[in-house]
Each structure stands twice: as C-alpha cells, then as structure tokens.
Amino acid sequence: MVQEPQSFHEFMPDKVWKWKILEEKVEKVLSLHDFQEIRLSVLQDSQVLQDGITALIQGQEADTAMKGVLSLSLPDDQLSLLSLRPEGTISVLHHTARITNPGEIHRFYYSGPMFRRINNQQQMEFYQLGVELLGSESILSENEVISLGMKLCKTLGLNEVRLDLNSYGCFTCRESFFSDLNKYLEEHKSEYCNSCYRELSTNPFSQVHCANPDCKKSLQEGPHIYDYLCNSCKTDFNKVQKIQANLGNQYKVNPNLNKNFAYYNKTVFDFIAKHKGKEIIIGGGGRYDYLSALITGKRIPAVGFYLNLDSIFEIMESRGLFEEKDPEFTVYICAESPNLEMMTLQIVQELHSQQIKTIISPECRPAEKEIAIAKKKDCPIMLILRDDNIREGKILLRNLVKEEQKYISLRDTLPSIMLAKKAMQS
Structure with a gap:
C-alpha cells in the first residue's frame, strides 16, 4: 500500500468528485466485460470468515491468521458472531x-x-x-x-503497470513444497x-512485510x-x-x-505500479478452485483479483489525473425580505422541473454579501427576491458574468x- 490509514475514512466534497470519476471509469470497463455489481454487507458472519481464511491451516496457526480480522465484541469482551469484512471473496x-447450478458462469x-x-x-x-x-x-x-485488471489500471492512467506472476500449484505440488519448507524453517529458525x-509457519505463502535483512535473505534462499x-x-x-x-x-x-x-492455487499475480520513485503493489489475486468446496461443500472453481482503491486514488491525485468538469449552470436564489420562503421554494421547484441546479441562501443578508x-x-445568475418587488409581480435577475441586472416579471422567471x-452555453 502507498500508506497506512491512521483512522477510518471520511470523504468530503473536495475528494468525493474525484472518487466518482474513478468509480465511473471502473464501472464502464467492467460493464464491457459483462461483470455484474453485487453489494455485500460490511458485517460478516465471523464463523464463515474463519472457515475461509483458515481453510488450509489448522490449530494455533489458524488462530494467528484470524487475529487480523476486526470482530465486534460484547461488553464482557466475549466475541460476537459478527466481524467487519476483511475481504469479499469468502462472502461471494x-x-x-x-x-x-453446474456449468453456470458468474x-x-x-x-x-x-x-x-x-x-x-x-x-x-x-477501500477495495x-x-x-x-x-x-x-x-x-x-x-x-x-487482462481485465491490467486494463482497469491503464484506464485509470497507470500506464506503466506490470504483472508479477507466480504459481502456487495444486495439492500434488504443495505436499513436497510444504514438507521441505517446514524443514527449512526449523533449520533456519x-x-x-x-x-x-x-x-510462515501459519501460511507458507504469507505476504510478510519485514525490514529485517536476515529474514529477507533467508526467504529468498529458501524453497519456492x-x-x-x-x-x-x-x-x-x-x-x-x-x-x-x-x-x-x-x-x-x-x-x-x-x-x-x-x-489460492495455481496462478497468482500482483499489479505493480510506480509511486514516489518506488514500485508498490496496487492489487493482485489468483485462482482459488478449492476454497468453495472447503467452506460451502459445493465445488466452484474461481479466479479473481482486488485493486486497492486508496492506493490508486493517491497515485492518480499525485499525477493530476482528475480533471474537474466545467461548473454546472447554477442559479443562486436569495431573499432580502422575510416571509418569502414559499415564493423562494416555488421558484426553485419550477427551475428544478427543467433540471436547472439551484443554490438557496437560507438567510436574509445584504445584497453585497x-x-x-x-x-x-x-x-453565473442570481435571483433576488424582495417583498416590494414581489407585490409588483417582479423579481431581480442579476447576471454575474456581465455584471448587469434587470427586473423581470415573475411569470417570465423560468423563460428568462x-x-x-x-x-452562456453557446
């Protein structure tokens, strides 16, 4: 990841418009490949997650693997049956x-x-x-x-993205590998x-993040x-x-x-991009043909990937890849007299019927403000309501681009x- 968030996300408008651009581009590519959106609960069954995460590991090692999951606790510290989702594959x-049904592709x-x-x-x-x-x-x-993962990255402007590939083999391949790796770990403990x-004792394929040079050296020299x-x-x-x-x-x-x-089994992969002079993992995945049978009793061969959207967003932002659209035509409406709420909202309703965006001033303030x-x-346009004007059946329209204003008939508000x-759009 590019950086480790220090707290939970809070996206404000200055970021949300950028997120929408990212999401729209992603959705457009996925729809071309006939991928359907599904929406998963943030709360997950703790036992279901445990069955999936520990599908190929047992005992104390399984308990260690589950420590990364955020489970909800009761006041007496006993774990509830719910956890916050750490990933989506198991639920899917x-x-x-x-x-x-047999033979169906999803x-x-x-x-x-x-x-x-x-x-x-x-x-x-x-965000993932x-x-x-x-x-x-x-x-x-x-x-x-x-290829879809690569296409998504390039569509988002990460044209230099590359693949790291490996294979985790099948059960036949793994038996000898696990045996030799366990011996190696014990000998080089x-x-x-x-x-x-x-x-590594828990999960021989674990993605360890250790700065210790001895660990790195031994990992590279050990069995693969x-x-x-x-x-x-x-x-x-x-x-x-x-x-x-x-x-x-x-x-x-x-x-x-x-x-x-x-x-995972057989092909596994990572998507690698460059950021601040370093290569970072922005996503990855692989094949997981055995997992469904282990946790549901039903064999469903499968392959998938994730993209770390936080990392991708940060890279896109640093490269200036978010282009803000031209401001939408918007009418600012204010009243300089009290008790004009009904008239204000009627005008707003009429403008909205023609898909014209409005901003309502909720206070009575001087025109300059x-x-x-x-x-x-x-x-670009203001409508200013005043009690005496309304009684005369007119309203003040101010053009903020040309710095000019004129009174118009109330019934001509929408046409004007x-x-x-x-x-302005011509």
Missing part, C-alpha cells in the same frame, strides 16, 4: 453457492470499505475493488481476469524474527513453490505467460510473490433563466 462464494464485482488489523493491533479501513469470475477453471477465464517465523510445480501446473503457467505477453502486458515471474490468504457568496459558488443558460 457463500452467496454464489446458494444460487449457482461474473461479479463489488467495492467499498474493508477492515483489518495491522500487526494485530492498529485498526485499518481501506473485488472482481470474481466463478464457475470456470479454464486458462481463458484466468487470462480474461488478469534463528535467522527469522518471531513474527516472520510465526507467519515455483520449483515444485508438476508438469500440468508448469504447462498451465507457461500458457498464462505466453498469453499475457501476446496481449502486450508487461510481466515478470516472481518466485517470492506471496499472499495474505492461504486459499449574497453576490460574494454566489460568485464563490461559481453561479432558460434564455440566459442558452446564451
């Missing part, structure tokens, strides 16, 4: 298992806040996009998903910090699953590389590519505004 599989995506603990202590919220293709174990589905040793792949897994992995190369996607085989969750506010809000809008 549970929902899909209830609706899918393309889903979702986005929103996820929650985890950093180093089992600090609470962290982050999840994309899942369910029901196929073909090489084509794998490459469709990987003194070279690892407690945290890294515990994480890439060297244990069976002939079938090697053939499939070579196909993935060939297809991505022919699609023009830059990639690198990275035997040290690891993941936080142990449920109202004009200053209207200009600050980029409103429409005419002013047409003149």
Whole structure:
C-alpha cells in the first residue's frame, strides 16, 4: 500500500468528485466485460470468515491468521458472531453457492470499505475493488481476469503497470513444497524474527512485510513453490505467460510473490505500479478452485483479483489525473425580505422541473454579501427576491458574468433563466 490509514475514512466534497470519476471509469470497463455489481454487507458472519481464511491451516496457526480480522465484541469482551469484512471473496462464494447450478458462469464485482488489523493491533479501513469470475477453471477465464485488471489500471492512467506472476500449484505440488519448507524453517529458525517465523509457519505463502535483512535473505534462499510445480501446473503457467505477453502486458515471474490468504492455487499475480520513485503493489489475486468446496461443500472453481482503491486514488491525485468538469449552470436564489420562503421554494421547484441546479441562501443578508457568496459558488445568475418587488409581480435577475441586472416579471422567471443558460452555453 502507498500508506497506512491512521483512522477510518471520511470523504468530503473536495475528494468525493474525484472518487466518482474513478468509480465511473471502473464501472464502464467492467460493464464491457459483462461483470455484474453485487453489494455485500460490511458485517460478516465471523464463523464463515474463519472457515475461509483458515481453510488450509489448522490449530494455533489458524488462530494467528484470524487475529487480523476486526470482530465486534460484547461488553464482557466475549466475541460476537459478527466481524467487519476483511475481504469479499469468502462472502461471494457463500452467496454464489446458494444460487449457482453446474456449468453456470458468474461474473461479479463489488467495492467499498474493508477492515483489518495491522500487526494485530492498529485498526485499518481501506477501500477495495473485488472482481470474481466463478464457475470456470479454464486458462481463458484466468487470462480474461488478469487482462481485465491490467486494463482497469491503464484506464485509470497507470500506464506503466506490470504483472508479477507466480504459481502456487495444486495439492500434488504443495505436499513436497510444504514438507521441505517446514524443514527449512526449523533449520533456519534463528535467522527469522518471531513474527516472520510465526507467519510462515501459519501460511507458507504469507505476504510478510519485514525490514529485517536476515529474514529477507533467508526467504529468498529458501524453497519456492515455483520449483515444485508438476508438469500440468508448469504447462498451465507457461500458457498464462505466453498469453499475457501476446496481449502486450508487461510481466515478470516472481518466485517470492506471496499472499495474505492461504486459499489460492495455481496462478497468482500482483499489479505493480510506480509511486514516489518506488514500485508498490496496487492489487493482485489468483485462482482459488478449492476454497468453495472447503467452506460451502459445493465445488466452484474461481479466479479473481482486488485493486486497492486508496492506493490508486493517491497515485492518480499525485499525477493530476482528475480533471474537474466545467461548473454546472447554477442559479443562486436569495431573499432580502422575510416571509418569502414559499415564493423562494416555488421558484426553485419550477427551475428544478427543467433540471436547472439551484443554490438557496437560507438567510436574509445584504445584497453585497449574497453576490460574494454566489460568485464563490461559481453561479453565473442570481435571483433576488424582495417583498416590494414581489407585490409588483417582479423579481431581480442579476447576471454575474456581465455584471448587469434587470427586473423581470415573475411569470417570465423560468423563460428568462432558460434564455440566459442558452446564451452562456453557446
């Protein structure tokens, strides 16, 4: 990640318009690939999450893996049955298992806040996009998903993005790898910090973030699953590389590519971008054909990825990739006399019937102050209501672009505004 959030998100208008641009671009690309949006609850069943996260690990190691999940607690510190979602894949599989039939293909995506603990202590919220293709174990589905992730990154302006690829093999490949890795960890235990040793013992594919040079060195020198792949897994992995190369996607085989969750098999990947002179992971994913059967009893081959939207947003903002649209034509309406609420709202209602945006001043203030506010809000037109004018059936229309004003008939308010809008947009 680019940075670790220190608190929960609060997006204000100066950021929200940028988020909408990012989200609209993402949704447009996904719709071209026939991915359907689904909306998952932020609250998840703790037991369902535990079954998924610990699907391939047991005992104390499973308890360690669950410490990153933010669960809700009762006053007596007993854990409730609910947790804040740390990811979306497990929930998607549970929902899909209830609706899918053999042979069906489902393309889903979702986005929103996820929650985890950093180093089992600090609470962290982050925004994430999840994309899942369910029901196929073909090489084509794998490459469709990987290519889609690359296309999304490039559409958002991250043209230098590249792939890191690895393979976690199948159960046959893993048996020898796990055995040799456990022996290696035990023999080199003194070279690892407690945290890294515990994480790798829990999940051999764990994505450890350690600055200790001894840990890094030992990790690189130790066994890698890439060297244990069976002939079938090697053939499939070579196909993935060939297809991505022919699609023009830059990639690198990275035997040290690891993941936080142990449920992946075969191809795994990361999306790498540059930010502030460094290469960072902005997303990633892989195939997880075994997971559904382990947690739902129903086999659903699947492949998917996530994109860290916080990281991508920060990169886009630093590169000036958010272009603010020209201000929408907006009419500023104010009353300089009391008891004109009904008239004000009637005028607003009439303007809204023609999709004309308005800003209402809720206070009675001097004209100079109202004009200053209207200009600050980029409103080209003002309507000023005064009690004596209303009694005469007229209203003051001020053009803030030309710095001129005139009285118009109340019944001509909408036509006059429409005419002013047409003149300013021509």
